[in-house]
Amino acid sequence: MKILVTGGCGFIGSHVVDAYAEKGYEVTVVDNLSxxxxxxxxxxxxxxxTDIGSEEMKEIFYKEKPDVVNHHAAQISVPLSVKDALYDAEINIKGTIRLLELSREYAIQRFIFSSTGGAIYGEATEIPTEETYYPRPASPYAISKFAAEKYILFYHDYYRIPCVILRYSNVYGPRQIPHGEAGVVAIFTEKLLQEEHAMLYHFPEEPLGMIRDYCFVTDVAQANLMAAEKKLTGIFNIGTGSGTCTYDLYKTILNILREKGKALNESFDEPLRGIARPGDIHTSTLNVRKARDVLGWKALKNLKAGISETIMWYMKNET
Ligand SMILES: NC(=O)c1ccc[n+]([C@@H]2O[C@H](COP(=O)([O-])OP(=O)(O)OC[C@H]3O[C@@H](n4cnc5c(N)ncnc54)[C@H](O)[C@@H]3O)[C@@H](O)[C@H]2O)c1
Known part of the structure; x- marks a missing residue:
């Protein structure tokens, strides 16, 4: 199988590429290294x-003729999407449509899309949230991902391109960029490794911070492998199904770092505090029953083991 992965040099995309390459699939990556x-x-x-919006994409499809397109390239920052909604839409909506057009022209067998279960449902009244819950995206990033999903479903219905949409919860693990505005595990880990104080953003009435469903990146990569191999079409939540508040996450990271010998004095016992930013939501956890029953996928790594592996990676690879 020939698979084209957009964003394959990024955090999640690179693990997806590893999973495909390990299975012996021929993998081509398009990435602008932004x-x-x-x-x-x-x-x-x-x-x-190159950029997914570039003219060169036509030559790449012509030359590579992929069987499967796995689309991970995106503008991923919620705060940046609030600041510059047009830029976000340019990459996340128009970029996806351009890929769909090429996928149609080259009659690809499957289009796999990395969507966001963490943001798309907005402040859901159903927790954990099922795929059937109607999305209430609360940021331009979530809106652009929802719009991209709708285009993918249109190309499925109208042009018969089989598609799998994976709505990820909060993904963490090795290679996540701590300098960006997403990825609280990476941000806390790097700050503490550099002996700097980390900021916990929270709503005034919830001092323990927001609740999120943290899923380890290699589990997410396995979901992408199954999505390519199984003859399925549909939308699947990809997460663990359970939630952790930011404060507990901070404490877990702090304790594991200390267990691994990092000397952090008592001034690090508590994080700094900041008020939730535009686009932030209180609680997000995903109901993953459909992924288990239909896709045959389940998250295997528990949070402590995943954090421990992530910390080891950051300790070895200075960022
Ligand atoms: N990290 C999460 O928790 C999470 C949660 C839900 C969904 N997602 C989705 O998963 C995907 C990957 O996210 P990530 O966390 O690995 O981010 P990332 O920034 O590490 O990866 C994105 C990759 O795409 C590339 N890229 C960006 N714009 C591009 C463009 N216009 N043309 C070509 N390449 C481009 C970047 O260089 C990067 O390699 C994104 O679609 C994101 O929306 C991530």
């Missing part, structure tokens, strides 16, 4: 450094 890094890329994959 947030991704060449060193993340699996050596077996072929890389084209």
């Amino acid at each position: 947030t991704g890094k060449k060193e993340n890329l699996n050596q077996k994959a072929r890389l084209y450094i």
